[in-house]
């Protein structure tokens with residue numbers, strides 16, 4: 001019965017073009033990768049426009065050397081959860097380093113690290129979203145924030161994407177003890193940014209706190225690479241910041257930084273912190289190197305290169321898409337290395353993605369529920385290691401495919 005029921009549901013997904021496919025990378029993360037799918041032979045040397053390794057640190061020799069050294073010094077697994085015996089000196093050093101980096105933006109802060117951003121978001125939302133709390137969440141927030149909110153006991157209001165007038169109207173009506181505004185810093189599927197100055201004004205005016213998930217802003221935005229909050233002109237001190245370490249930092253993990261009482265309470269009560277094995281200490285050890293690079297001259301140089309590539313990609317895409325607008329193609333209003341090319345229905349997104357695959361590019365089609373119905377797209381991401389030539393070849397490929405799609 002169960003098998004039949006699931007087969008029926010899978011058929012439904014297939015009919016709606018919503019089946020997902022497994023790709024098996026045959027070489028390390030980079031701008032070029034050999035990949036295989038379950039039903040296709042290995043394709044060599046695809047140009048990847050889909051990883052979140054924005055600064056190319058997943059393959060930086062110093063980071064890799066540090067990872068090896070971390071294993072020599074600290075062995076393999078942590079052996080237990082943080083509060084049993086798994087919390088080791090590199091975990092603690094990483095938390096201290098991150099707390100210090102953000103001390104000018106988040107006063108009296110502390111930092112807590114997690115194995116993944118998904119778990120960090122579950123922790124923050126479930127711990128802070130108690131029954132006396134009202135959560136205001138942007139409709140395009142990441143799935144992990146949404147899942148954390150679903151698991152919370154808070155009353156939830158969802159506001160239309162970046163519509164802060166709607167948000168203010170909701171805040172005006174609130175009679176809860178505690179208000180939490182929840183937003184991505186850089187939205188993961190569109191690449192646009194939350195306006196943290198406006199949100200800060202609202203937080204002060206309505207006695208609210210702001211949870212910012214800056215998974216895609218951290219390391220990428222700002223002179224020093226501290227992300228969305230570094231680029232905000234009027235930032236209030238009611239910020240709970242989440243960042244991930246598997247994207248621009250090139251390894252894995254996540255952190256939450258906030259006032260020390262908030263962090264202490266998360267530490268004491270968050271189930272996704274307490275009931276899981278601590279990450280490999282070697283990862284934290286290597287992250288110390290990665291973050292030193294990221295917030296120093298090397299990171300700055302790579303961010304400048306990213307800006308250059310982003311500008312080139314956006315200009316080329318704008319020209320291309322203006323020729324296609326009558327066919328319902330548009331680009332997202334991005335200000336980051338994430339760029340969506342919206343084609344509308346699921347079938348077209350899949351066709352475009354497989355067409356690009358055949359031409360030697362890996363660019364995934366993104367469909368509901370990851371994006372709203374009718375806004376299926378391909379999602380491009382850039383790394384500082386891409387070249388202008390990589391982008392030009394991609395644009396040529398897209399031009400060819402758009403012609404065929406008419």
Ligand SMILES: Cc1ncc(COP(=O)(O)O)c(C=O)c1O
Pocket residue numbers: 115116117118119121142144184188213215216244245246253254
């Ligand atoms: C905005 C955002 N938040 C959180 C996460 C989850 O982070 P992690 O991959 O470390 O679980 C992701 C993506 O993975 C993301 O895009």
